Amino acid sequence: MKKTFTILAFSLLPAFAIAAVDHSAHAMHGMQGHEMHGMQGHDMSTMTQATSAVGQPGDPANVSRTIEIIMDDNMRFTPSDIQVEAGETVRFFIKNVGQVPHEMVIGSIEELKAHAAEMLAAPGMEHEEPNMITLQPGKVGGLVWQFDQPGKVDFACLIPGHTEAGMVGKVEVI
Ligand SMILES: [Cu+2]
Numbered sequence: 001m002k003k004t005f006t007i008l009a010f011s012l013l014p015a016f017a018i019a020a021v022d023h024s025a026h027a028m029h030g031m032q033g034h035e036m037h038g039m040q041g042h043d044m045s046t047m048t049q050a051t052s053a054v055g056q057p058g059d060p061a062n063v064s065r066t067i068e069i070i071m072d073d074n075m076r077f078t079p080s081d082i083q084v085e086a087g088e089t090v091r092f093f094i095k096n097v098g099q100v101p102h103e104m105v106i107g108s109i110e111e112l113k114a115h116a117a118e119m120l121a122a123p124g125m126e127h128e129e130p131n132m133i134t135l136q137p138g139k140v141g142g143l144v145w146q147f148d149q150p151g152k153v154d155f156a157c158l159i160p161g162h163t164e165a166g167m168v169g170k171v172e173v174i
Contacts, residue, residue, distance in 0.1 A: 059146070068094075077155070077169040103157050105131060106131045106132065108153070152172055155171065
């Protein structure tokens, strides 16, 4: 039983590597997290030991406050500078007031740039991950995120050209 499980966990690893480890600030953290994920099942909320520099998808039940963010065609997030406390779970309530799609992706600036490069290589790539939300013009949406460690977490719109035009922001975790 245990052996089968180990093989299963490893066979899933490449998929995780594409889906999530690319978005981990530290590859080692990502690996540890996903091994634990495999061992412990699918309930992310129990993974108290697997803290990450950028945090993790939050449990809506733990949201301590909602932060509204506007995305616009000037390629700006408003506000673009946010402060949260370590351990805090925040609901971002995001509105796209522009005429073109925008998105908010949470991560380290290094992984965000890598992700932006992927999107340039595959225009129109459809992707949906727990650390991001894509909004069509006029749409609103929510993103629940738990910030684990003190430090800086970045976010950006990775639609080709938008990051480069300055559509970035940061969360200071204190
Ligand atoms: Cu954008």
